[in-house]
Amino acid sequence: xxxxxxxxxxxxxxxxxxxxxxxxxxxxxxxxxxxxxxxxxxxxxxxxxxxxxxxxxxxxxxxxxxxxxxxxxxxxxxxxxxxxxxxxxxxxxxxxxxxxxxxxxxxxxxxxxxxxxxxxxxxxxxxxxxxxxxxxxxxxxxxxxxxxxxxxxxxxxxxxxxxxxxxxxxxxxxxxxxxxxxxxxxxxxxxxxxxxxxxxxxxxxxxxxxxxxxxxxxxxxxxxxxxxxxxxxxxxxxxxxxxxxxxxxxxxxxxxxxxxxxxxxxxxxxxxxxxxxxxxxxxxxxxxxxxxxxxxxxxxxxxxxxxxxxxxxxxxxxxxxxxxxxx
Amino acid sequence: xxxxxxxxxxxxxxxxxxxxxxxxxxxxxxxxxxxxxxxxxxxxxxxxxxxxxxxxxxxxxxxxxxxxxxxxxxxxxxxxxxxxxxxxxxxxxxxxxxxxxxxxxxxxxxxxxxxxxxxxxxxxxxxxxxxxxxxxxxxxxxxxxxxxxxxxxxxxxxxxxxxxxxxxxxxxxxxxxxxxxxxxxxxxxxxxxxxxxxxxxxxxxxxxxxxxxxxxxxxxxxxxxxxxxxxxxxxxxxxxxxxxxxxxxxxxxxxxxxxxxxxxxxxxxxxxxxxxxxxxxxxxxxxxxxxxxxxxxxxxxxxxxxxxxxxxxxxxxxxxxxxxxxx
Numbered sequence: 001x002x003x004x005x006x007x008x009x010x011x012x013x014x015x016x017x018x019x020x021x022x023x024x025x026x027x028x029x030x031x032x033x034x035x036x037x038x039x040x041x042x043x044x045x046x047x048x049x050x051x052x053x054x055x056x057x058x059x060x061x062x063x064x065x066x067x068x069x070x071x072x073x074x075x076x077x078x079x080x081x082x083x084x085x086x087x088x089x090x091x092x093x094x095x096x097x098x099x100x101x102x103x104x105x106x107x108x109x110x111x112x113x114x115x116x117x118x119x120x121x122x123x124x125x126x127x128x129x130x131x132x133x134x135x136x137x138x139x140x141x142x143x144x145x146x147x148x149x150x151x152x153x154x155x156x157x158x159x160x161x162x163x164x165x166x167x168x169x170x171x172x173x174x175x176x177x178x179x180x181x182x183x184x185x186x187x188x189x190x191x192x193x194x195x196x197x198x199x200x201x202x203x204x205x206x207x208x209x210x211x212x213x214x215x216x217x218x219x220x221x222x223x224x225x226x227x228x229x230x231x232x233x234x235x236x237x238x239x240x241x242x243x244x245x246x247x248x249x250x251x252x253x254x255x256x257x258x259x260x261x262x263x264x265x266x267x268x269x270x271x272x273x274x275x276x277x278x279x280x281x282x283x284x285x286x287x288x289x290x291x292x293x294x295x296x297x298x299x300x301x302x303x304x305x306x307x308x309x310x311x312x313x314x315x316x317x318x319x320x321x322x323x324x325x326x327x
Numbered sequence: 328x329x330x331x332x333x334x335x336x337x338x339x340x341x342x343x344x345x346x347x348x349x350x351x352x353x354x355x356x357x358x359x360x361x362x363x364x365x366x367x368x369x370x371x372x373x374x375x376x377x378x379x380x381x382x383x384x385x386x387x388x389x390x391x392x393x394x395x396x397x398x399x400x401x402x403x404x405x406x407x408x409x410x411x412x413x414x415x416x417x418x419x420x421x422x423x424x425x426x427x428x429x430x431x432x433x434x435x436x437x438x439x440x441x442x443x444x445x446x447x448x449x450x451x452x453x454x455x456x457x458x459x460x461x462x463x464x465x466x467x468x469x470x471x472x473x474x475x476x477x478x479x480x481x482x483x484x485x486x487x488x489x490x491x492x493x494x495x496x497x498x499x500x501x502x503x504x505x506x507x508x509x510x511x512x513x514x515x516x517x518x519x520x521x522x523x524x525x526x527x528x529x530x531x532x533x534x535x536x537x538x539x540x541x542x543x544x545x546x547x548x549x550x551x552x553x554x555x556x557x558x559x560x561x562x563x564x565x566x567x568x569x570x571x572x573x574x575x576x577x578x579x580x581x582x583x584x585x586x587x588x589x590x591x592x593x594x595x596x597x598x599x600x601x602x603x604x605x606x607x608x609x610x611x612x613x614x615x616x617x618x619x620x621x622x623x624x625x626x627x628x629x630x631x632x633x634x635x636x637x638x639x640x641x642x643x644x645x646x647x648x649x650x651x652x653x654x
Contacts, residue, residue, distance in 0.1 A: 018620065024481065135478075141621035143478030151462075151470030151478065153649075154351065154641035277604070277627050293345065293638035294468035298627040300604050311620035314481035322480075323650075 001321045002043075004030035004075040006066045006095055007082035008059050010306030011109055011136075011313070013050060015079060018310055020046040026317065030073030034082075037064035039073045066091070070098045077320060079313060080108040081136075086201075086210055086226075089113040093121075100124045100132065107316040109136035109309050115213040119223060131323075133316035134218070138211045139164060139285045141308035142301040143315060148219050148289065155291040157219065160258040164211045166283030166303040167202040168234050168254040170194045172269075173281050175242050176251045182237060194283055204233035205254060205267040212256045212265050220260040232268040245271045251279055328648045329370075331357035331402040331431075333393045333422055334409035335386050337633030338436055338463075338640070340377060342406060345637055347373040353644065357400030359393035360386045361409075366400045393418070397425045404647060406640060407435040413528075413537055413553075416440040420448075427451045427459065434643040436463035436636050442540040446550060458650075460643035461545070465538045466491060466612045468635035469628040470642060475546050475616065482618040484546065487585040491538045493610030493630040494529040495561050495581040497521045499596075500608050502569050503578045509564060521610055531560035532581060532594040539583045539592050547587040559595040572598045578606055 003026050005012055012033075019026050027043045033053065038044050038060030053059045070078065078099035082092050089112040096106045096113055101124065108114065113121065114134045125132045135145045139162070148157055163169050167189060174185040186203065189195035201207050209229040216222040234254050245252050248271075255270040255278065272279055277298040280286040285303030290296055302308045330353050332339055339360075346353050354370045360380065365371050365387030380386045397405065405426035409419050416439040423433045423440055428451065435441065440448065441461045452459045462472045466489070475484055490496050494516060501512040513530070516522035528534050536556040543549040561581050572579050575598075582597040582605065599606055604625040607613040612630030617623055629635045 018481070022481065141618075142624060143474055143621075146478035147470055147474065150646065150649075151473035151642055152638070153645035154345070154349065155638055275601075275608070277607070280604070281602070291468075291638070293634050293641070294470075295629045295632070295635055297469060299624070300627070301624040302622045305622070307620050308622055311479070311482055311618070314620070315478055318480035319477065322477075 001025065001077060001324070002027045002029045002075045003077045003079055003317065004028070004069050004073045005079045005081070006032050006069060007080065008033040008053055009081065009083065011081045011309045013053065014306040014310035015081070015313055016046050016050055018314060020050070024314070024318070029075050030069035031059050032064070032066035032069045033059045036060045036062045037066060037069050039064065039069060041074045066095060070095045075104055077105040077107060077317060079317070080106060080110055081313065082110065084110050084112040086112045086115065086206070089116040093117055096121060096132070097124060100128050100130060103128050103130055105130045105320050106132040107313055107320070108132070108134050109313060111137045111210050111214060114218070115210045115226070118214070118217045131320050133320060134214070135316050136309045136312035137214050139287055139299075140301065140303040140305060141311050142285060142287065142299045142303070143312070144287050144299055145218065146315065146319070147299065152291060152294055155293045157289050157291050158259070158261070159290040160215060160287060161278060162256045162287035163253055163278055163280060163285050164208040164256045164287075164303065165202055165205070165254060166285060167195045167199065168205075168208070169280065169285070170283045171203070172234060172242070172252055172254065175239065176246055179239070181239050182235070203235045205231040208254060208256050208267045212258060212267065216258055216260070216265055220258070222260070222263075224265060228265055230266040230268070234269050237269055249274055253279060328352065328404060328651070329354045329356045329402045330404045330406055330644065331355070331396050331400045332406045332408070333359050333396060334407065335360040335380055336408065336410065338408045338636045340380070341633040341637035342408070342640055343373050343377055345641060347377070351641070351645070356402050357396035358386050359391070359396045363387045363389045364391035364393060364396050366391065366396060368401045393422060397422045402431055404432040404434060404644060406644070407433060407437055408640065409437065411437050411439040413439045413442065413533070416443040420444055423448060423459070424451060427455050427457060430455045430457060432457045432647050433459040434640055434647070435459070435461050436640060438464045438537050438541060441545070442537045442553070445541070445544045458647050460647060461541070462643050463636045463639035464541050466614055466626075467628065467630040467632060468638050469612060469614065469626045469630070470639070471614050471626055472545065473642065473646070474626065479618060479621055482620050484616050484618050485586070485588070486617040487542060487614060488605060489583045489614035490580055490605055490607060490612050491535040491583045491614075491630065492529055492532070492581060493612060494522045494526065495532075495535070496607065496612070497610045498530070499561060499569070499579055499581065502566065503573060506566070508566050509562070530562045532558040535581060535583050535594045539585060539594065543585055543587070543592055547585070549587070551592060555592055557593040557595070561596050564596055576601050580605060
């Protein structure tokens with residue numbers, strides 16, 4: 001199977017490194033970063049591309065662009081891992097549409113286009129008899145979308161509760177365990193690289209809210225946007241609130257909730273008993289789903305990280321390839 | 328898709344009830360219990376069969392047998408949920424072989440034949456271009472086999488640790504939380520139906536050991552038997568050992584371990600910190616896997632129960648049907 005990769009940040013490089021190391025049977029015919037691209041119909045040398053990127057900061061020919069890869073490279077599947085834009089979804093949305101219209105599958109970690117245009121993208125995919133998959137957009141390495149779409153086939157999923165943002169979880173863990181103030185914990189998270197210089201997106205619950213939108217629209221067929229999610233972040237949480245929870249053998253976590261039958265979509269700090277499976281430590285993610293047959297199931301794992309995200313991307317690529325083989 | 332169901336214990340009834348209630352598109356053409364069977368090429372009336380079973384104790388014609396269903400009914404997939412025999416695997420093993428040789432898929436919750444004859448059964452399945460699936464044999468409703476076989480494709484799974492027996496976990500939870508002795512907790516588990524009249528199979532770790540054999544042979548391609556698993560049960564555990572663990576903010580759980588590279592297969596009571604994800608309460612199951620890309624992932628859910636097992640069976644049936652549709 002021939003693939004093209006757009007985006008050579010940590011995730012894109014993680015995918016190429018994996019393909020370089022493992023015997024996946026995938027041929028990379030196009031790669032683009034924000035300043036250059038390379039296209040080789042008989043396969044690019046993945047190690048040379050990574051080495052060029054490391055030494056020069058660009059992966060290929062500066063006269064070529066990501067759009068050239070999308071329109072001119074020869075590929076069966078486009079891996080779209082460029083930076084996300086939660087407002088417009090661009091330029092990723094445009095790349096995805098072009099790839100689908102060319103009859104190529106799309107696998108992405110890009111939350112913007114999936115949260116904004118899932119219905120349009122799946123319609124386009126169906127029209128062209130290809131697939132679009134997005135396991136990496138929610139909960140990083142945890143295969144929660146595969147589990148709900150495939151493994152639990154036959155079940156009705158009646159509710160979902162999840163710790164969907166590792167930055168917030170890290171901050172809350174440190175506040176509870178070390179008695180740090182919100183500001184101290186945030187500053188520590190920044191120093192350790194768990195939080196961005198501008199942490200608004202994470203601490204105000206927007207990132208977790210976008211993930212709820214993706215889950216609501218893809219798993220339950222809703223058509224909601226971020227405006228439909230009731231969001232309270234952790235930025236106004238006081239140390240006192242946490243101490244009070246701790247006194248009751250409980251703690252506080254930023255929880256995303258979906259109750260599809262009630263059209264309830266909410267992100268909020270919740271008091272939870274310490275021995276509850278959702279009370280995970282540090283930057284972990286955790287999701288509990290309620291089902292009509294399988295009962296309550298909890299999935300815990302790393303919600304971010306380049307190699308963890310590459311794992312989710314690779315899982316989607318190989319899923320599509322296995323389906324193709326059977327056709 | 329036409330299916331035949333062998334075994335009308337709680338799991339078999341759960342499957343028929345689900346098919347009767349949900350719009351699964353499955354046509355049941357044969358059903359057998361231990362004393363009777365019914366065969367209808369154009370589909371049996373699932374509700375009548377269940378009602379007959381409830382009222383008379385048998386599901387159909389007492390002159391017909393499970394073997395008649397296997398050899399004479401018209402089906403694409405055999406659901407084999409008769410009682411397990413861990414020593415011979417019979418009669419289930421014989422039914423499965425006949426079904427595979429007829430070119431039918433097999434889905435089972437029957438641990439005996441999978442633990443004893445997985446290699447023979449998959450070879451036979453491949454020769455006949457069909458599949459054999461067995462999600463329900465390990466950890467009940469938790470889709471751990473799907474996750475390792477499909478969702479995490481591309482990952483190397485380097486180790487597995489799991490709470491694989493709900494009876495033992497219930498007993499250990501009650502001993503730790505209520506200060507009960509092993510005998511008291513066992514007797515309570517019996518009264519509540521969590522333990523059999525003869526609990527040997529569970530408390531001596533044999534049930535968990537068989538599940539390790541299944542995982543080792545199916546996920547890592549080993550060819551081990553129960554003799555290759557180092558097994559220590561919970562039956563000789565003293566209240567003192569548990570109290571000592573509790574004093575150190577830890578507790579004891581019966582843990583199954585697989586480290587495939589070291590050929591390590593072990594069931595033993597282990598001291599674990601109370602906040603570890605594997606420390607689940609009551610009759611729950613939990614599995615942590617270590618992977619090269621996705622990191623550490625934990626799955627928690629119900630390890631037993633008729634409807635939970637039916638969920639795993641249905642997941643396997645629908646997985647096979649979806650693959651067929653794409654052919």
